[in-house]
Amino acid sequence: MINIAGRPVSPESLSNGLPGGPIANKIIAIMANSRAVYYFSSESELEFEVRMRLAIIDSAKALFQSRAQFADFYTSRCNPAYWDLTENGGFRLKPGVPASVAINDIFVNGEMYAFECATAMIMILYRATLQVLPEQNFNRLFANMFLWGWKYDKDLAIVHRIPEDYLPGDIRYFKNPDVNPMTPQWQGENGVDMGDGTYFGHGIGIKTPEGIIESLKQRMKPGATRMPYLMAPATRPGFKYLYRFSYANREAESGTEIRVFNEEFVEQKVSLDEYFQQMDDYATRYITVRFG
Amino acid sequence: MGPSSSIQSFEEIRTKYGNEKLKKAFVKAVERNEKQSVQLLNHSSIEFATLYLLRDELSSRSLIRYLNERNKTALSIVNDILSERRTPEPETMYAICDEPQHLHSILSWMLLTGKNENLSMDYRLVIDRCASLLTTIYREQTILEDVVDLMFVRNKNNHSYHYLTWSLFEAREPSAMVYIAEYFRSADSEDVDFCTQLLRFIPEINEDNNSEANHTLFLRWYEANLPYLFYNGESLDTAKHPVPYEVALDAKYLGRPANLNTGGILGLLTDTEEQLLNAYYKISNKEQIMLSTYSFRLRKHDLTRWQQWIQTPFHEQLALAKEETHD
Numbered sequence: 330m331i332n333i334a335g336r337p338v339s340p341e342s343l344s345n346g347l348p349g350g351p352i353a354n355k356i357i358a359i360m361a362n363s364r365a366v367y368y369f370s371s372e373s374e375l376e377f378e379v380r381m382r383l384a385i386i387d388s389a390k391a392l393f394q395s396r397a398q399f400a401d402f403y404t405s406r407c408n409p410a411y412w413d414l415t416e417n418g419g420f421r422l423k424p425g426v427p428a429s430v431a432i433n434d435i436f437v438n439g440e441m442y443a444f445e446c447a448t449a450m451i452m453i454l455y456r457a458t459l460q461v462l463p464e465q466n467f468n469r470l471f472a473n474m475f476l477w478g479w480k481y482d483k484d485l486a487i488v489h490r491i492p493e494d495y496l497p498g499d500i501r502y503f504k505n506p507d508v509n510p511m512t513p514q515w516q517g518e519n520g521v522d523m524g525d526g527t528y529f530g531h532g533i534g535i536k537t538p539e540g541i542i543e544s545l546k547q548r549m550k551p552g553a554t555r556m557p558y559l560m561a562p563a564t565r566p567g568f569k570y571l572y573r574f575s576y577a578n579r580e581a582e583s584g585t586e587i588r589v590f591n592e593e594f595v596e597q598k599v600s601l602d603e604y605f606q607q608m609d610d611y612a613t614r615y616i617t618v619r620f621g
Numbered sequence: 622m623g624p625s626s627s628i629q630s631f632e633e634i635r636t637k638y639g640n641e642k643l644k645k646a647f648v649k650a651v652e653r654n655e656k657q658s659v660q661l662l663n664h665s666s667i668e669f670a671t672l673y674l675l676r677d678e679l680s681s682r683s684l685i686r687y688l689n690e691r692n693k694t695a696l697s698i699v700n701d702i703l704s705e706r707r708t709p710e711p712e713t714m715y716a717i718c719d720e721p722q723h724l725h726s727i728l729s730w731m732l733l734t735g736k737n738e739n740l741s742m743d744y745r746l747v748i749d750r751c752a753s754l755l756t757t758i759y760r761e762q763t764i765l766e767d768v769v770d771l772m773f774v775r776n777k778n779n780h781s782y783h784y785l786t787w788s789l790f791e792a793r794e795p796s797a798m799v800y801i802a803e804y805f806r807s808a809d810s811e812d813v814d815f816c817t818q819l820l821r822f823i824p825e826i827n828e829d830n831n832s833e834a835n836h837t838l839f840l841r842w843y844e845a846n847l848p849y850l851f852y853n854g855e856s857l858d859t860a861k862h863p864v865p866y867e868v869a870l871d872a873k874y875l876g877r878p879a880n881l882n883t884g885g886i887l888g889l890l891t892d893t894e895e896q897l898l899n900a901y902y903k904i905s906n907k908e909q910i911m912l913s914t915y916s917f918r919l920r921k922h923d924l925t926r927w928q929q930w931i932q933t934p935f936h937e938q939l940a941l942a943k944e945e946t947h948d
Binding site: 401402403415416417418445446447478479480487489502504506510511513514516517519550560562564 | 701702743745746749750753754756757758775778779780781782783784787788791854855856857859861862
């Protein structure tokens with residue numbers, strides 16, 4: 330069930346502002362037909378999540394087409410114009426380079442890059458985030474970007490758990506329990522649910538679950554008895570958290586004031602635009618921020 | 622120069638004067654007497670890092686024939702690990718791994734004598750693969766503490782611990798968590814942070830607690846859940862905060878150990894136990910956790926009372942548990 334601002338909502342009653350197409354419709358239908366309740370503060374928040382899920386799928390396709398290669402952490406490589414390759418195989422954003430430029434470069438100059446499947450998922454999530462946030466906000470949020478597996482994801486507010494429903498744009502994990510220990514980079518494969526019965530896994534491509542399992546079977550140890558399988562949890566970015574920094578949110582919140590309080594609890598009112606322009610300053614110097 | 626002093630010299634040169642001096646000293650010794658010099662590497666006190674550093678000299682000068690089986694096999698393992706392509710066909714994959722017992726002791730030697738060195742990325746890869754072969758193929762548990770220590774060293778040096786962590790979890794040995802938890806006692810905040818990251822899946826352990834509190838929480842959780850833990854396959858490949866072990870709540874409720882690999886209850890269940898479980902599976906997850914925790918505590922503090930309680934109808938068990946846990 331979809332609940333917007335405290336009221337149950339049917340898909341038919343939603344405005345035409347929502348993205349169209351079969352995948353978007355599928356996302357809405359799964360939410361609407363679920364026993365779980367999907368709460369949104371406004372229709373624009375629902376729209377944001379749908380758009381971002383579509384952007385995740387689009388980014389997965391873009392990575393597949395980018396010619397970026399699969400590599401373990403020992404042999405990772407990146408474009409030195411935008412990234413510093415660290416000793417642990419991570420990519421650290423070079424000082425002065427906007428995160429948006431560096432992220433887009435991975436998808437444009439893919440042949441200069443090689444990385445593991447978990448890092449690929451973070452890259453996909455960053456590109457999708459860039460597609461739904463104002464570039465200025467993206468660069469402010471992710472100014473200290475560091476790509477290394479799942480480890481550095483703070484500003485994506487990632488959630489990893491068994492969900493009520495699986496939705497297109499979710500990231501799932503195919504475990505390979507009997508992987509050859511000489512190639513632990515194939516211990517499993519993170520895959521983006523493309524919404525059409527296929528998954529994108531970096532290094533494997535876009536395949537059905539059976540196709541991904543078949544690929545992982547090629548990397549099992551001799552005498553293996555346990556077949557690869559799809560694990561139950563799903564990984565998602567914090568849609569609600571990221572929505573706060575989106576265009577849609579700014580429109581939905583237009584006309585509202587933000588009240589910030591300093592350490593002495595002295596109140597100051599600022600406009601939404603002022604807040605976004607000095608977001609970092611408010612975040613460090615003020616202890617409470619309230620949307621009026 | 623006698624054999625023992627030469628061995629001492631090779632090891633001493635490497636540790637005191639560095640890798641380049643070792644290579645030069647070795648070349649000099651070989652030029653004097655190649656067979657005798659190479660055979661000095663066969664001594665039991667030679668460490669893996671020394672052999673690794675000299676492998677190019679040994680190979681280019683065709684000196685491998687003088688090495689003993691341990692060293693020859695170790696170099697074959699290194700070459701195999703570092704070879705650029707590993708085809709998936711089993712015929713080629715395990716060409717050097719046909720002698721399990723022999724390999725086991727050599728892999729252990731490579732890991733245990735070589736783990737403290739940090740010669741290069743390739744070297745770390747070799748050490749990582751030794752660890753994964755030992756924990757997954759040989760189920761070697763005596764190295765788990767060493768693997769944990771190595772993970773923390775790597776973390777501190779900003780080197781990859783991704784595959785080591787996987788190797789540790791894949792050992793499917795919950796006691797490995799005890800070695801991790803020891804780092805809650807470290808004076809180094811980086812160690813404590815890393816330890817918290819790895820054990821954050823345990824209820825209430827988090828960054829906001831002090832490390833002593835987290836250590837106590839770990840010990841309590843470990844004591845209460847050890848017989849009921851099962852491995853669920855998560856690693857750092859899956860999530861930032863993986864959940865490698867889960868508690869088989871139904872096993873904990875009945876006081877029966879769980880299968881570490883599947884989470885299934887070990888042994889045959891009586892009809893009464895089957896009936897209890899049927900009812901147990903119908904209550905909410907929150908209630909299951911409460912009931913299993915209550916059952917464990919009662920069993921621990923008053924076995925006789927627990928035996929009476931477990932024989933009462935399920936709804937009475939649940940009511941009493943709720944009442945006594947103020948739920």
